[in-house]
Amino acid sequence: MSKPSDQPSLRWEDNAIVTLDQRALPHERRLLRLDTVDDVVTAITTLAVRGAPSIGLAGALGVALSAYAHCPPGTGGGQQAVHADARRLAAARPTAVNLAWAVDRALGRLADGPDAVLAEATAMIDEDRAVNRQMVAHAVQAVLDRCPQRSLRLLTHCNTGRLATAAVGTALGTILALADAGKVTEVLVDETRPLLQGARLTAWELAEAGVPHRVCVDSAAAAAMSQGLVDCVLVGADRITARGDVANKIGTYALVIAAAHHGIPFIVVAPESSWDRSLVDGRDIVIEERAADEVTSYAEILTTPRGTRAYNPAFDVTPASLITAIVSEHGVHHASEARA
Structure with a gap:
């Protein structure tokens, strides 16, 4: 059985981001489902999701949410809307550099479609776990x-x-x-x-x-x-x-x-x-x-x-x-x- 510290703090599930709502801890273990970019921005600004690496990963997954909303597979439009959402995500908390870094990295795969954006964001979650161990x-x-x-x-x-x-x-x-x-x-x-x-x-x-x-x-x-x-x-x-x-x-x-x-x-x-x-x-x-x-x-x-x-x-x-x-x-x- 994995230790608590090895358990992921956020994940992609059924086209949404699922994470613990840190505003409810320590007395309530409440899962938070983020379905839209607005949800992600609110979660970051209200500290439902917090910690420099974690908000970066949430921001990257937020770009994936936007890509699926505005650039469905097989279409060529909507990229301007995704870029606008990415700017909002990156500005949600200005001091932590991880947020802008992760958003930009996920956005860099937008030309390859929303599946590529999501693959980049989820790869960053795996990388973060490995980086933390090192x-x-x-x-x-x-x-x-x-x-x-x-x-x-x-x-x-x-x-x-x-x-x-x-x-x-x-x-x-x-x-x-x-x-x-x-x-x-x-x-x-x-x-x-x-x-x-x-x-x-x-x-x-x-x-x-x-x-x-x-x-x-x-x-x-x-x-x-x-x-x-x-x-x-x-x-x-x-x-x-x-x-x-x-x-x-x-x-x-x-x-x-x-x-x-x-x-x-x-x-x-x-x-x-x-x-x-x-x-x-x-x-x-x-x-x-x-x-x-x-x-x-x-x-x-x-x-x-x-x-x-x-x-x-x-x-x-x-x-x-x-x-x-x-x-x-x-x-x-x-x-x-x-x-x-």
């Missing part, structure tokens, strides 16, 4: 090289497991692999405000895998480091620039500053598709800013005085100089090597 193997070794001969207390932020990828995961996949090898004492999970991806999703995946863990508020992470509760920090990435600056879930920058101060390794685990070498450094990354009500209320209950404004960036940028290593399927890259 990446996790490199990342496990990177952690053990820096934290040898002891059982580890790890800290992670947001969700980077199979929910955020096709399967296996990136940073969380690495944590699960270390746990399988008997190398993990405990995982501290940042709750990841304001939408609690850590508390809702990462804790759910860790519980499913039977890995010891505790959830902490984001602002407790630095205190945990100061008390010797963290040996290594592992996070994912939504976009990595040519020189190795990393855009990731808001709160990552604060984590890396605390880790640097305490001399704790800070390792980013992300696939090659998260690199955007057209951007020199982090100042060039477009940071998505989300609706104020994500901060001013929770579960539709107002938590601030009525009319309060909010600063709600979805991501922040961590400079390469503070990162111990970036791991992809190609191996371990040190900050000093990223520019080269």
Whole structure:
């Protein structure tokens, strides 16, 4: 029987995309069926589907939905409509480069018909699973090289497991692999405000895998480091620039500053598709800013005085100089090597 982390997070079934609705977790395991491009855009923008690799795959499958809708086999028209849908899909979340990359790759097969677009998108799902396994193997070794001969207390932020990828995961996949090898004492999970991806999703995946863990508020992470509760920090990435600056879930920058101060390794685990070498450094990354009500209320209950404004960036940028290593399927890259 396959492990939970090996099970695909999304699939093509009966001319639709089927995935778990991540808004319902951890209390309800609800399948979501996406029949149209509008459904896919809504799922991505509302974070029903989230995680840089996963939204890329959903976007690619969304191009297939559009191709079948506008370019049925045996006809030559409709390509303009598919290109328009592809632009909408790519713009659904601007910070994660995987989305535009995957949409463009699927769109590149449009001239060969909708079956070819779908074949490309489904091939990308298989590739992502294989890439994640390679990446996790490199990342496990990177952690053990820096934290040898002891059982580890790890800290992670947001969700980077199979929910955020096709399967296996990136940073969380690495944590699960270390746990399988008997190398993990405990995982501290940042709750990841304001939408609690850590508390809702990462804790759910860790519980499913039977890995010891505790959830902490984001602002407790630095205190945990100061008390010797963290040996290594592992996070994912939504976009990595040519020189190795990393855009990731808001709160990552604060984590890396605390880790640097305490001399704790800070390792980013992300696939090659998260690199955007057209951007020199982090100042060039477009940071998505989300609706104020994500901060001013929770579960539709107002938590601030009525009319309060909010600063709600979805991501922040961590400079390469503070990162111990970036791991992809190609191996371990040190900050000093990223520019080269």
